Amino acid sequence: MVDCEKFDTAVQCDIQFNKPTFFSLIDIKHDSRAVHYYTGFNDYSHFKLFFKCLGRAASNLVYHCASLDPEEELFLTVMKLRQAKDNREISILFKICESSVSTIVNTWINFLYFQLRELNIWPSKKAIQQHIPTQFKKDFVSTRIILDATEIAIDKPSNVDAQSITFSSYKNKNTLKVMVGISPNGLVTYVSDAYGGSASDRQIMEKSDLYLNGKYLFNSGDSIMADRGILVQDLFSSLDVKVNTPTMLKGKHQLEAVDVVKDRRIASKRIHVERVIGLAKTYKILKQPFTPSLTPLGGRIIFVCFMLTNFRIGIVEKWMLK
Template identity: 35%
Template sequence: MVRITSVHAASKEPSLLRPSRLAPIDELLLFLMHLSVGLHLRDLAKRFNIHTTTASRIITSWTHFLYYLLGSIRLWIPPEELKAHLPPEFALFPDTQVVLDCTEIFCQTPSSLLLHSEVYSPYKSHTTFKAMIGIAPHGPITFVSPLYAGSMSDREIFKQSGIAKLLTPEMAIMVDKGFLVDNLFSGKVYRPAFLARNKQMTKEDVQQTQSIARVRVHVERCIRRVKENKLFDKVIPLSVCGSIDQLFTVACLLVNYQNGPLVKAWATQK
C-alpha cells in the first residue's frame, strides 16, 4: 500500500526520503485518483510524497499506456453478437448497431479570438471540447470519437469521426433529433419524429418516439458514468490539450470495466 501522509508531515520530511519511484500499483492509484477524484498535481504529490513533476509524468505515462492497452481491445461488436445479447427493450429495433450521442466538457477560454470562436459552444454558452460516444444496445461503449471543438455540429463530428466506415447497409443507428446524418451512410436511422409546423403527430409517430426515447436514454446514462470522473467537473486547462483527448478516451473505455450493467435486468442475459 502507498504511504499517505498529511500535508504537514510531507512538508517536514526531507526530500532525500522521497522514493525514487512508486510501485506500478501505486502509480495506477495516483492516476485513478487524478481522473476519478479530480485531485490536483500538488495534492497528489503531497499524498504520495513525490515531486509535482513526478506526479505529472506518472499521469501522462499511464494515460498513454491505458490508451493503447484498452484501445487495442476490439470495441466494435459484430451484428450477430449484438443480436445474441439484444435486450427485450430493443425488440422493435432489432437491427440497431449503435446508439449515438454527443457530450461536451468545459475547457479554458483561449486568449485568441479565432480559437475562442472555434471552441465556443452555443449550447453550453462556454468554450468546450466535444466528443461522440456510441453504445451497443446492451450497454457497453463500442465507439469513442476524438475530441473536437465545441462549435462543431453533431453532423460534422459524425462525418469526421470515421464511424460511417464501420456501418453497413444492414446496420441501423439510433440518435436524437439533432443528428441529421441520414445521407452520410447507407443504413437506417432511428430518430424521434419531428413535429411539422401546424401539424399533429400521427399515432404511429408518437408510439415510435416514445419507444426510441425509452431505449435511447441508456446512452445518456452511460455518458453520465464517464462524466462522474471528477476531473471533468472542472474547466480543462489549455496546457493539457495534448493529452486530454487520450485521457477522455481512457475514461470512456474504463466504463466498460466498472459499475456493472446499465440495467440490472441485463446482467442475467447471456
C-alpha cells in the first residue's frame, strides 16, 4: 500500500503547477479533430486565419477579460455557438464567473456581426458566371441567388404580444424567422434580419435589401430560385428579374410533363440552399430554443453562424454541384 503521508508533496505541487489553469485553445491546437469539434474550423491554423481576418479591432475591444486574451475569448464564443454550452459549464471550464461569460459572448457576437457585415458577400454577375456549376450553366445560367426561409425556436415569451408575433403556425412554436440566400456555388450571399415566426416569406422579402435595393443588386435578365411558397414574382418583375419556383397546381389534378421536368431540375438545384442551412445548424445554438437572454441577440447570432459557414474550406461538396 502507498503511504499517503510519505507521498512527495513537492512532486504533487509541481504537477499541479504545470497544468493549465483553465481550458484553453492552446491545449487542443495540435488536435485538429478537437478544434473542429469545438469551433467548426478545420484546425488551429484555420481558426487563427479567421481571427486575423477580423483585424486589429479584435484585440482592442472595450471589454476585455483580464484572465483571457482576445483569441481565447473568440474561442469561448465560437464554442458557445458550436456546442451550445451552458454559461455555467463554460465558466467552470475557463475559470471565470458566469457574468463574465455572458459579457464576453454578448460583446463578441455584436463585434462579429458588425465585422462580418462589412464583408462584400454579394458577388458580381461576372464572378457568379465564372464559378457557376455546370448544371446551372446548362439549365439556369441566369441564377443570381437561391432563397429559402428558416426558423429558429425560442422560449415562449412572457409578453402576450411577443407570443403572438413570434408564434409560427408552420412550426407550431415560437420562432425567429430569416430568409437565407446562397450563390449557385454555395456561398452564403444574403441573410435577412430576423422576424417573428408569424411573418410570411413575402413580408420578409418586401422589407429586405434584395427588394428595396434590388435595382442595385440585380442586373436585367437575372433570376432568383426559390421554393414555391416564396411568392414574390411580381415584386421583381419591374426589375426584369425572374423568380424560378416549382409550378403551382392551381386547381389542376396533375402537372404537364414539361412542368414536371422543370420542377425536378429546380428541386435538384434548390436543395443546395437547404444543405447550407443544415451546415449553419451544425452550430448547435441554432438547434435548441433561444433563452430569453439570447433572444434579443437572436438575429445577430443567426447571421454570425451563417457567415461562419463561408469560412469553411468547402461549403458544398463538389459532387453536389455537378
